[in-house]
Amino acid sequence: MPRRLRHLRRFLSRWQASAGYLNRTLALETWFPHLPLGLAVGLLGVVHLLPPLIRALGLRFYSQTLTTLTLNLVNVGLAGLPQIGVGLFLVSMSVGLLLRSRLAWVTTVLALGAGIVLLLLQPGDHLHDWLLPYSVVLLIGLLLSFRHFDRSSLATATLFAFTCLTVLVGYGVVGSYLLGDLFQPPIRTLEQALYFTIETLSTVGYGDIVAQAPQARLFLVSLISAGMVAVASIFGAILVPLISRQMEALFHRRKPMNRKDHYIIVGASALAYNTFQELCRRGEKITFILRREPEGTPYSDLDVVVGDASDIEVLKQAGGEQAKAILALTDDDSENAFIVLAAKELGKVRTIAAVNDARNLKRLRRVKPNLVIAPPVLGGELLAMALSGETIDSKRLMQLLMGSI
Structure with missing residues (x-):
């Protein structure tokens, strides 16, 4: 039994040394796992965007006139908008993951869960066959690597808030423009769509543009709900840390240390x-x-x-x-x-x-x-002495610790 234990310790020591060498050689701490996970989430967002856009544009089988194109875009309606929203959100959150933001990690996990639910509710096709397991594996990878996403800087939170706001406004403009004929008066231009989106998100509600069809009303429900979530996220990401920091500085302000003989x-x-x-x-x-x-x-x-x-x-x-x-x-x-x-x-x-x-x-x-x-040199020597049964020489250990050998 002691011999097996020594072999196990020797194997673990070699494995740790190999892992440390690989980490130093590839500089894993600078890019792993946040870089591959961020790129994978961005790719998943793009893939979520493709099916509803392809169905809307009808590019699979024929070219279209402007009238046919507009009709197809409207026919997509609410069926493709939730998936488009998830795709845009995942693409934007991939930027936060590249910055190792804890806030982006949390929201990405939630968005992935929503995306998996949408995939389970939709009929399967050749894209669905690999997209669902890909999403599940990616979600597991994010959950296992949560310790690496530990940054919560104000700059990252500001970028996150700006990205969320941009995606939300884009979602509102595109959705209201595509469903423009379902409003009274109809929304014909992007300027009208932008005006209506800002009016809705700001909860002003002048009443000059009214949703007439159930699809338009459901779209507004999704837009208003997303707007409330975005405002709460922006408030929590930027204002709360900023106010907390100012209050802490006010009540726990320290005198600067006398930097002498230190x-x-x-x-x-x-x-x-x-x-x-x-x-x-x-x-x-x-x-x-x-x-x-x-x-x-x-x-x-x-x-x-x-x-x-x-x-x-x-x-x-x-x-x-x-x-x-x-x-x-x-x-x-x-x-x-x-x-x-x-x-x-x-x-x-x-x-x-x-x-x-x-x-x-x-x-x-x-x-x-x-x-x-040189603590690593000392640690390696101590481990080798313990495994080989040698007598520990305190003088030699001090020489190793101080890098004298």
Whole structure:
């Protein structure tokens, strides 16, 4: 049994090493899984748009005059509009998925569920045979990868709101224009369709254009319902976070820290945060340098400077000239090296750099930081010693941790 356990541990160790190498080689964190999922959702939206448009245009079998084309568009009526709405919504939400927006992820999951219901209610054809399982697999993929969609920035929310509003207005204009003969007076131009859509969404209701047929009334029901959902989403996505942020700044405003005799930690890695916690327990002052403004993270209430730490001006802003040490603890070894080089231009401040890949250890030493720390090298050595039954040498472990071997 112990031998099998050792084999299992060795297999898991090799698998983790292979997965880590593949992750670093392909830079998976920068594009997976949000890029393929976003493209897949966009493709699904386009596919949802095709059947009702093809039925409306009648391009499968014959060319049409303008009169025949208009008649076919009207005959599509409400039957194709819900599917068109789902398709437009999925295409717009694919942009939010590419930005790893949590809000876009939630709305896409809901839209996919609605799309699956529509497909189940429609008669099957050759397109239906693969579209339904494709939607189900895509929904499962989104549910399994929800941890990767963790961004909730104001810029993403604004883009989401603008996209929703654009799609909604487009849906209203196209729908009212295609069903124009079912209104009194009839809607003949796109300008009239735009006017009627804005009038409906704003709930003004002048009464100058009235729906006469059941199809037109049902279309207005869908437009008004979608408008209420869009307004609620826009309010929740933009106004609520903005108001909450202002209230928090008003009631929890902190005085800026005196950036002198402090430590500067660069990066948002696990090593950076653990180092911060241990230094805080010892009563030290800490300033973080992060590439983007922290939102909903453990760093949101700390002294943070936003910028590129390899820029000497950013280091000066963080008080680098009066700091006890500058710790380059990002997940990118090349970035850590550039941070050390920039810190050396400030004077005699101590520099500490972390190495994430043992192959970069010698390269990082060339920039001559005061201390190099290599936790992955130490972890690999400890695992190898434990698996082979070797005696753990504390002196050797310290050399590995400090990158001295």
